Amino acid sequence: MPLIKFDELCVSFGTRTLLDHVNLQIEPGERVALVGLNGAGKSTLLKVVSGYQHPDAGQYWQDPAIRIAELPQMLPAADERRVEDVVMSGLAEVVRLRNEYEALANSHDQASLAQLETLQHELEARDGWHLEQRVETILNRLSLPGDKTMAELSGGWRRRAALGAALVQAPDLLLLDEPTNHLDIETIEWLEEQILAFRGGVLFISHDRALVDRLATRIIELDRGHLSSFPGNYSKYLEQKEAQLQEEERRNAEFDKKLAQEEKWIRQGIKARRTRNEGRVRALKKLREERGERRERQGAAQFNLEDASKSGKLVVELEHVSHAYEGQTIIQDLTLAIQRGDRVGLIGPNGAGKSTLLKILLGELQPDQGKVRLGTKLEVAYFDQLRGQLDPEKTIIDNVSGGRESITINGRDRHIISYLQDFLFSPERARTPVKALSGGECNRVMLARLFSQPANMLVLDEPTNDLDMETLELLEEILLSYEGTLLLVSHDRRFLDNVVTSTLAFEGEGRVSEYVGGYQDWLRQRRVAATASVKPAGSEASEAARQAKADKPKAGRKLSYKLQRELDALPAQMEEAEALLEALQAETSAADFYSQDHAHVTERLEALSAQELKLEALMERWVELEEMQAGS
Template structure:
């Protein structure tokens, strides 16, 4: 359906693709992977014709419809979320608009003299609308929005009143409703709660068209894709299998290439030693010349490109007391909506609680109460002796000083630290080379999240309160964070929609449901086994 043949592409001085080739075939589900800045979004733009290759050819089969979801959703206002989603449904949405216009014209007394022509046209348009399943369109649009966790009020309210994250869901719903021949999805798993993520998983599994997507959620990728296209160093390499299989294949390939490189280096060193030793002896001149010529002709094996991020090691956190945080008889309401009513909860040393619950269940509210960012209406929240808390919330990213560079921010936070240790810290969190000189105001959401996390973990607290810490992190940074937190000895309370993160780090589960609060010993994996569901909102 889509073929990329020997494409080359420069972006300023940066070379993105060099004679790269790949294909997306009918019905295939492909994961597009590669380090940040490798050119994943550029590849989508080349396929959709928003960008042009410098050399080579991008060909799309005739009459192929493409739906492209990107992180740049544009302006949305003045319509309901349902209307905005229906507008993306291709020809049927245009016919729906004409039908609405004709209905208004038929009700207009000033156009009585056109009535015959209007009625005739209305019949034609209505027939075409029915043929295309137009009357089922609104139902389908609401079904998709419901799957993405919209309430009826949100569906019917002005889309302009929604936050950026919810507008992203509207833009995604437009593509899903459209059901094009090909879907290009750039980070569709961002901004979704776990229930929406699992619903989207099922939707995409049942989608019969071709799919190419990027995602920083490995579990999501593993369950959907059957092929990986990797962008690395300007080259596109295709692997059969899911993300986990790709990781294993890539590691094996890297190991083989390293062994090949080491063997060749040993052989070259041996030959060079012979040349050095005998180059001055006339008796060995012919042998030396022969070996020099042989070496000149040998095709050099390149060492493998290493993409491992630097592992961040926690300095030891000071030990806290056994009781880290205690809530007694906590009541909390927002207007007429009661979130907590006489809630008791305790976090003890070395416990790692993940908090589960649908949107509005009170997950972030609980974290705010414990972090002191919100007060209970009644009841008490107490933090234990010797507890040093680190609180990561999405709004923390807005508190960065836009005029400081990444490195200046770290220096400002840790004036006593040496430059070397701060550069190592920056490198662990994905800031290398000139990246440390970027001003905070120009950082992406992911870069801001990494910087806030670096500041929080360099002088480690013994109690981490984390609200969606992986939201903007790429796969490699996420893996580094999981490995680092696995060694962390303090207490944790966190909310995340990333199932790999939940399974790797939790040893307790707090489930918030309309029927009440449930506590589970054992981590997320045990919770799934016991309840038979990956999230509370999925219970039948």
């Protein structure tokens, strides 16, 4: 039995149709990613499921016994509530029943006894007598500090508390709306593990392609009011979507050709009109109506960078730079040189000091120790994740062009309305105050403002938050063709992999290390470095460390017979594991997979997760042994 079902469901706002006779069914155990352009109606669809939005037409059905929980897009307030109380707030109705029962417990009149019996049945049905144990279980599972206040926690830990409030309800369906916004990479990966371990259904919106690729068992796309379903993860969706768009273009071309022929026929002379077929005239009228109802696919944003003269070859150089904030060292003895054309990514936990390092690199902040040398002819354009450069009371036009009717891009004047249409703002929307915009629209305004400035050095601080995937991919293409220097702070792993040429990683205790490549390259190089550094000192090492040292050959020595045999066998084992994983992926991506018995579906999904972990472990062991052998 499905968890929820849409049947020809419609939702409109004014003259704009967001959901146009859509059908949807979500089965237990599915993890369904909802994708689409900004403003397509994704959040509205989630509101229908959660009950906050009623459809204008059609039917929404849900299992009568279903429990639906949400992880809101906004972080919980950093207030004085205890973390334990925040988690318990997910059981607010159960808490109310318990309080009501305890208030009546000492009453002996007949009406109170009858009410007590009713409350007791409700509490038993909701497992309300084990309220504290349920909360404690979630606190332990998520490693949450129950006695701390929310004001004491970082944004990532407040997100954990919000997830705890959702999971403590033991929901059948979990709703997530952009759950990774403002989270650092470590917390995003932790969140992925929690969702993978959750055995209920999941419906989520996310622009994080790496997260969607890992979590989704099915993609549903909302496009021009219509909902399409694509089995498999994000990579498979891209392949299927490309084929679908090509087929749509072919059908539209055939339709338009037929319409043009009929229009030509109807406009023929007197002789043709005397002999024309009335049925053919009615068919033409129907074709005209159908063409008028066809909603063209919303165009993707299209924009280019304003060119500036080249900077000097050296952009910035740091020599033995150290800096502390509120008594805590965040940068320790950093020596670094950035050359013209470098694309450098900065990664690390929230609060690690990425924005501080940016200010030092730009010359806006003097470090406590060390030297900073800036290059010549630098023209910097800065993207602020907090959108501090936008005036919320002013319109989009005023924020981008200062109210001027034209704007100069690469030496040519363009009307501001035309320029903003490249960023998907209609003439009416361009006159809207920024305070009325969505998060994605605000980011597009920031990009429109940023790309109108001549710059040979771009500094982007979390530019990907709230952007839809198509705009993200276009931004990637532009940055790859950009000939200036790029400094990028981002928690979007796929974006980093696709854009940057080197990575500065904040690794704790003030250590900032430089790695070649993007996020996956950093992971690989860090694993190799960690393997190479396992050399415990004899007098200080624990017994376990001594044993580990004995088991692993030192650099410069040949692998032992046992380890060499293990290395030789690993390629075949990995090939076998990959084949089994592909078979499981194909099985779980089948269109009718979730219509099978729930226990069987759960068992196969668990097998898929286990096989992924097995293959990853084999690959890590192969890399480890290869590095050992390379040292021989």
